[in-house]
Amino acid sequence: MESSGTPELKVAVVGCGHGELDNIYATLESECERKGFSSRDLDFLIICGDFQAVRNELDLNCMSVPHRHRKLGDFHKYYSGAAQAPVLTIVVGGNHEASNYHFELYHGGWLAPNIYYLGAAGVIRYGPWRIAGISGIYNPRNYHKPHSERLPYDRDDIRSVYHVREYDVQRLLFLRSPVDIALSHDWPAWVELFGDHKQLFATKPTFLTSALANSLGSKPATELLGHLRPSYWFAGHMHIRFEATVELEEGAGIYDALKRLEDVPEKLRALLPRPSGSSSVGSAFTAKTEFLGLSKVGSPTFQWLEVRNLGRAPYNTNAPHYSRNTTTGKFDLNYDEEWLAITRACFAGLQIADPETLVVAPSRGKKVAAMTLDEERKWVKENIVDKGLLSIPRDFVAHAPVHNPDLVVTPDMQPLEYPNQQTARFCELLQIPNKFAMPSVESTEDAGLGLL
Template sequence: MRVAVQGCSHGSLSAIYDTVAEYTRRKGEPVDLLLLCGDFQALRNNHDFASLAVPPKYHALGTFHEYYSGARVAPVLTIVIGGNHEASNYMWELYHGGWLAPNIYYLGCAGSVMVNGLRIVGSSGIYKEHDYRKGHFEKVPYTPSTLRSVYHTRKYDVEKLSHLPPDVPTIFLSHDWPIGIAHHGNTRALLQRKKFFRTEVENNTLGSPPMLELMKKIQPDYWFAAHLHVKFAAMYEHGRDEKRKEVKEELKETRKQLEKVEVTDAVEVERRESVYDDVDLGGRHANPDEIVISDDDDDVPSPTKHVSNPDEIAISDDDDAPPLKPAAKAVGNPDEIAISDDEGEPANPDEIAVSLSDDELEDELDAALAMTSTSSEPTPAAEDPSPQPTAPASPSPAKREGPSTTRFLALDKCGHGKEFIQFLDIPAPGQQSPPRLTFDPHWLAITRALHPYLSLEVYGAALPPREEQEALVADELARIKEEGVLVPEELIEDDFMADMNAEFEAIERRESAAERAAAGLPEEEEPSGDPKSESDPLPQCAPLDWESADNIEVGRVQQFWPTAPPYPGGDAGQWYTNPQTEAFCGMLGIQNKVNPRPVLR
């Protein structure tokens, strides 16, 4: 399956699709799936800026609203996660996942779906320790504090993801990098490009600790990320950290035993000490497995002097911190995020030239694996990156043991001359074009099992012990396999689009009536016809059937439905019940805690 992976989008959706189209034109190879790693900025109208955590100078509408309104349609199946610069009000409507626009699917705060039998897992947001154990307490309209905390990763969502087994081919999407991943690639080259990462890399604080734990637990074949605005490839070898720890413990024990032996021969003493010249035993010696970063490197500044990230949008995540002052004008920022600069410009026909080819990426991954391998361990052979034959589509995904390594790739933000997109051939258990997006039965079981612990308070009920969680998930998985889930009968696309168009017309009438009232003009005459969309703006549920959860297409249950009015209208303080969330919760028989339908009196 041909997959395109994008780093930060920052609202440049049309430019990304133009790049995919240009790749297809040049290579003659259509792209089956596009993966976007956060900072998507799904702005539907001007009022969504109130829920976007960026300084006003970065307020640019982008092009997503054109896909939301139906003026454009995404040309390829697109799967999205959230970052730290999002229209958080809209993302919250689809906490469990759903269509942001036709053919653009959001995985939610955490989620997992299947595409042709390939598991696509995602974790939205970034890690901040002080909010990690809190509930999802933020509510629209956001305060200056909750506007930042709303996109912070929560332990509840990470716990849910940790129950996914490494039994099928898997791709993981995150905005944050897993902590420590910088040590599993060409660290020196990374620090030469991003000098301000040096202190965090050396202190092993660059990235998210929960993401590393998920990498170890799920052991995905591929892990794609963004956030730091740089291309970086790495190979994470599973089990190697445990082996290294065992070796260190053995060496320490050996040293203790040797120190008990009285040695009088100076030559023997010198020989014995030389054994430990390259082993880290808590002293001044270097670890043979460690990627050494020289303090004297002329291209890397000393860690004693902090250097800010020129790519970062300066937003403090500390509730009480004063607003950050802009950088001095004399410094200049060559990578400043000027979202409006690129909007509306034609795509650069040479843009795909900055993306690595498959062979070049495989070379980087091989080099990363060689760097992280100990001298006593053989370097595993890299897999052939060329397209592999795939089996016909089948209801059950192919089982497999977790891989010995995870291929990690982070990409830059969308922009001219930046390495922001990568095209890959990734084998999938099934082959179908266009690809089939189906629910992940294991994720459905996890969601239903742990739904009672979803807290909308600052501090909610603690999750049960791990053993109890596993038992709950196992029970729900058995129940889903035995009973199935409640899904609508096959929907007729023409009827659905007619209902959606009627809702758009109703929204426009309401906006027009409000504007006329504000201007003191008389109300327009109501159009004759079925007033269903005015009296009940939510779509009506089709007849339901119990079906096996193994192969249910997402479109059977969730179909895009506009909630807020498209550009330019809207209300910054308004929240909306999203029919897709209602449908997802109805399928599993769980309460919609996120945005339940208001009770009409």
């Protein structure tokens, strides 16, 4: 299997997690056994949002779900250490999340041991493989807004906190080198037109209604797909399994490809954006993206769980500093050099509400020029790569209260913020200000513990 030195990648992908980790890992094990191996032979498992990293009852009050449907789920056991994730699990956020916890880990980090969240947007490395993700779902009303939600959330915050922001998409659009795997919760808009949309619209007529109302899928995700041209794009949210193949020709963008499609219903074709040429990362070559949307746990297994051998990394094979194997024969997760440079170049434009006044300061964001990015790449090389600091530390600590069944929590109660030390350390590593720190409790690692 391993002739060229780069091992083949075995992954599993789940659409929506919906808090059912026990079921996911058990089903994954039996699926792997059916194929003659164990889930421990997998490199990693991907969960495309609605992960529901609910640590305790108060986190549940930060999730956008009607009260009667709120369920604690399984995650709290993985958080407290009562259960262990048997396989490295990589997740993006969806629209049903413990949004307060995801916000703490805005730059990405360990939600629990062996469970890594990519952040509002993020790029990481697994050996030679490069994985990018965007969390949340697209809503045009909040797209251009800052990240203004801080605890306690009001009814509006609980819904807007998971809406994708332009700032985070823009950072991914600054990437100049190819990505292998991209993840989102909602599907890229119009991706269905690259697959059997007739069958899809016949099974789900409401999808066609939404498409005709120009509101099916995420338009920023389409931009990203056209720009990043990843080999694979995985998503959840729509609660149906769907495959599509997006082929982009040399020098052409995704809207050119959409325009070339032949059997698109006329009413839908009239809504498609005009091709505008392409300056995307891979526009110099023909690119093919395999899109796979998966359903939620609880539907028939083939609808929500996919175990796949992705072969060898098509790009980035010459990346020795990412490719040190651990003793288990797997790779460590690494930060991505280019992404770190972009994070540094863009941090001034990140708008977060002040935790005490809840006011968002006006953006001091400077326009990021190619030159800035080159300088930041150099900084990252000297200060992180050359110092051997690219490997993502396995530094998870449970810092918020674990679930306590005796505690009485009413639906209107909101948790405090629990400043996350992983975020603090990440900002220290990049030498950027930590906009997520709480001024009064910044220095005490376990601040807030015992308050429940």
